[in-house]
Amino acid sequence: MRQKRYPPIILAIIIGIIGLTIILTMYMNWNEQEISVNNPIISKVEIDSQPQNLKNIIHQTEKNVVQIEAQNELSTLTGSGFLYNDRGDIITNAHVIQDAEIIYVRTANARIYPAAVIGIGEDTDIAVIRVPQLAGESGLPIETDNPTEIGDEVIALGSPHGFQNTVTLGIISGTERNFSVEGFNYTNAYQISAQITQGNSGGPLLNRETGKVIGINSVGTDDGTLGFSIPINDVITQIETWSNEAQNEQLHFTSTEDMINSLDPEQFKEDANYIVEYFLDSILIRDYVSAYSLLGDSMQSSTSYSNFREGYIQIVDLTYENMTSKLTDDNQLNTTFSVTIKRKLPDEEELHTEDKTYRFTIGYENDQLKIININIEETES
Structure with a gap:
């Protein structure tokens, strides 16, 4: 007599229903669940870590680099500086404008403006001058986040009147250099392979990758093989203090017409x-x-x-x-x-x-x- 096969069939149906239910449940949960991709490294590789075009960095930076001419009865000293905020304030070296009776700047587009000192270091070789006609302009961005390390590529810019001859490239070849020059003490200075000449003194040192300012070019060796730059983060607090305390009505500016006629x-x-x-x-x-x-x-x-x-x-x-x-x-x-x-x-x-x-x-x-x-x-x- 043939045995009934209903129990195995029923059992198979029950197992199939249970399996289908599990699959549907898993699908619904997967479909409703938000998938989070958290890999900022990928974004940085594609966007942030790609170096900017060198020519564009130089051209855009050069707009905010000025030639400084500081005069007294005996001589005229020429150096550089760079606009760093929207008040018309320019960072430079103290030795560029020291003992000057008349100071004026020449911008990248050959405009001439009078400037007045709003702060100058006695021991540290930094100074800030103000040009009201440049107020409202955007200054150069300052690097505040990424630490500067030996081997980082850098760009040193100087006077725009020698633009093609005063842009030098190099690397950070040393850090924490301490020495004294002409009464100024340099502490924690960057040593750079980019040449620093008189025309570069007071100009910005840029990080090649970001195009941001990391230092103030200050001195170089006589043979031109080494340059030294003051880290911007070491002096930015003092610079901003001078900038915030200065009042235009208390400053003395030379007449632009007198400068041009001379x-x-x-x-x-x-x-x-x-x-x-x-x-x-x-x-x-x-x-x-x-x-x-x-x-x-x-x-x-x-x-x-x-x-x-x-x-x-x-x-x-x-x-x-x-x-x-x-x-x-x-x-x-x-x-x-x-x-x-x-x-x-x-x-x-x-x-x-x-x-x-x-x-x-x-x-x-x-x-x-x-x-x-x-x-x-x-x-x-």
Whole structure:
């Protein structure tokens, strides 16, 4: 007689129902559960740890680096400094402005402004001067988080009037260096392989990776093989104290007009040629705002910024040479460059090369150097 198979079938059905229930329960829990990915290292590798473009770092920093000229009856001392806040305060070395009776700064776009001392160290080689005309501008970012270590790549910047010659690269080759120079005590200084010359003194030392200020370039060895920089974090508290306590109405500033009238023709020629080179470099780096700001009122009135930008935005490369300059009888400078331009036109893959002659007229407008006129012609073959 055949045995009944119902109990095994029923048992199999029950097991299947239980298994299906477990699977459905696990699926529902998995579907409702939030998945958290917590791996900040991945984000930093993709975003933060990639070094910025060196040319962009230098160009953007150079906007806030100034040349300082400190005068007394006996001499004029030239150094550097950098804007660090929106009050127009500039950090430099004490030895740059020590004993100065008149102080003025030249900005990256060749503007001249008077400055007044708001704080100067007696033992530490730091000082802060104020230029009210630079109030509202953004200063250089200060590195406060990441510790500086031996081997870190650095950039030392100095006077913008020697921009291409005063940018030096190197590494932190030593820390905690202690010594004295001309009455100033240096404690915990960075030793750097980047050369520090007189033009660099007072300028910023940047971390190559972040582009932030880590030090104040101060002194270098006679042979140029070593430089020393004061760590910014060691002195920033004193700097901010001076800045917060200073009141503009209590400061004395030299007249800008008097400073300009005291310039000799050779200095005017040097400043005028510099502003032209800065204009062309700004176009090359695609910083059209800085280039447009160098134009005089008449040029800006006849050309809007958008139209100005549209005329240069297709340029992908630019080289210039064969500069000639001539002073005019009305205290202006005519400067001529041979310029080779490479353009990338819309919907075209090949670059178009153009050889042109740029003729700039530079003069003072509202006590500041400006590009009065630009004449562009095709270069004769």
